[in-house]
Amino acid sequence: MINITLPDGSVRQYESGVSAMDIALSISEGLARNVLSADVNGETWDASRAITTDSNVKLNTWNDKAGKNTFWHSSAHLFAEALESAFPGAKFGIGPAIEAGFYYDVDLGDRALAPADLDKLEQKMLDLAREKNTFVRKDVGKAEAIAYFEEKGDEYKLELLEGLEDGKITFYTQGNFTDLCRGPHIPDTSPIKAVKLTNIAGAYWRGDEKRKMMTRVYGITFPKQKELTEYLEMIEEAKKRDHRKLGAELELFMFSEKVGSGLPLWLPKGTQLRERLQNYLREEQEKSGYQMVVTPHIGGKALYETSGHYAKYGADSFQPIKTPREGEEFLLKPMNCPHHCEIFAHKPRSYKELPLRIGEFGTVYRYEQAGELHGLSRVRGFTQDDAHIFCTVDQVKGEFLNVLELTTKVIKKMGFDNFTAQISLRDPATPEKYIGSDENWDAAEKAIIEATSEVDLITTTALGEAAFYGPKLDFMIKDALGRSWQLGTIQVDYNLPERFQLEYVGSDNKPHRPVMIHRAPFGSMERFISILIEHTAGKFPLWLTPDQYGMLPVSERLIDYCKTVETALKKYDIRGFIDDRNESLGRKIRDTELKRVPLMLIIGDKEAETGTVSVRRQGLGDIGTMTVAELAAYVQNEIDATEAQIEK
């Protein structure tokens, strides 16, 4: 008998060789029907695989991430089976599960896959799924595995086999398809009830552009048709919210071929939004002890030689700007840190000044590859909500706490409630890859871990993801559609203080090297706004939106009254515009609704006589007649409610 420990801590006894499926059956038949795979001592296994030692077992269903992964990976095999039956002789690369669904890289030789083929393949997958074929795991020797794929003529699988150790190779077979695969898989194909092949794209074999371009087919599957429908609706909604589309419609920003790709031009509405956001961040940072600075958009080449960036990135960056005088060269600044280092270095610093927090909305330019550019999320010129904190090793933890508190607050204020972070540490196996002393690294890593554990923040830890110059923390948020986005970072840096020979005088009257912390909670204004647009679908919070109201007179003769209301609202810091076009009220409402202006103030003779406005809320409709003072209270109340939300 062996002891099986379940996630709730309960321990049950079973015969050795029991499978996760058997365990599920012993609990309930319903559970057994839903089991897709099981985590056995932290490793995901087939539900049918025999367990022979005392183990911790967690049963994975569709509701678990691991369950979905198993489901989608098995779906990739099902796709491969369908593809092979339609295109005999197809060769297969890799076919993993991804965040949403799966893909499979295939080589069809001279044949091409057309979108019309996808419909047929989806149907074929459903037909095969209904056959309820079991996924059969088989251990194979390396020689046998090689013989199988040589016979099949699949050089990709042969190449994958080269990297695998004899004795650890497994095949999985379902129906007529056998694949080299570590597994695990779902018990059989029958739970796959809804299939959508979403996209065909090119992808290099092993991500190497010198190697063959394969055809990558993306797909997603579900145990219920309804879930597929919902997923497709979500994709549609995402398309509607695309910040590139909304940015153009709401006249927030534009691009010009003449100005250059990846260089956004901010239009008046977008500028209002962005400045309001910056002002808010600036105020919050000043409250947290930051001092704002402004530095130029270019810097002498020597600055980047000192920082080391020129050696590392110079060739792939915007090339130096030359002056009429011989030999002078400047670079567009790709980051603000060297400038801030110079600010630190401009006078002798005392330990009493630390932590010294230098902040800047610093515009930087990076020559991103042409194919990388994407709306506002990936651009060549952008503004970081940047700051550099110069402090002692002992102060690192406190500064992390300070930044975490600040970031949490501003992210909440923007209306995001799903906020997490990833801690990136050294890979302990390769200490030679990192600069800085072990003691400093240990202290900083410990400080980050402690700081994150002291605040209410869900974190994951990734070993080996640290930069060579220090550990870091990356912020992630989920938007209204459940999509994850990476925002900014906090990064400890031992490198630049060294390179710039930065020093402060300690209480011992001796020079010491400060630690530098880079931090940009949003990452960049551009990228953050792109996320905010998609999160809110262009319906920005009342405090932030460019126009809070549109005033819509029923007739042109009411424009004078509108102007008196406008003046009155200005006194309450409520902003908006008067739609004085000679158009019907219906037309004005429609246009204002589409512009996502939150409040429509409808002005007719009744309102003019009684000194009121009739208020319509975007997306909701008429919410009643108010005086200016009542409207001001309504607006203030909503803004205060946002603040109250943050305090929670």
Place this chain on the structure above:
RNA sequence: GCCGGUGUAGCUCAGUUGGCCAGAGCAGCUGAUUUGUAAUCAGCUGGUCGGGGGUUCGAAUCCCUCCACCGGCUCCA
């Protein structure tokens, strides 16, 4: 940067077996209308068909090349 796709008016889109002056709706302008909770009516303006080169009697349509954008790949100090 690589693979594939797309590029016609400010926007959304018609228009290719190569053939009269390249079309529509919306937007814009002008006029009429003075409007009560999601599009008032009429007239008018607007395009070197992404740029350049070529084939042809003739090119939006065929070829070459460059650019931009889209979907991926790789990359992201």
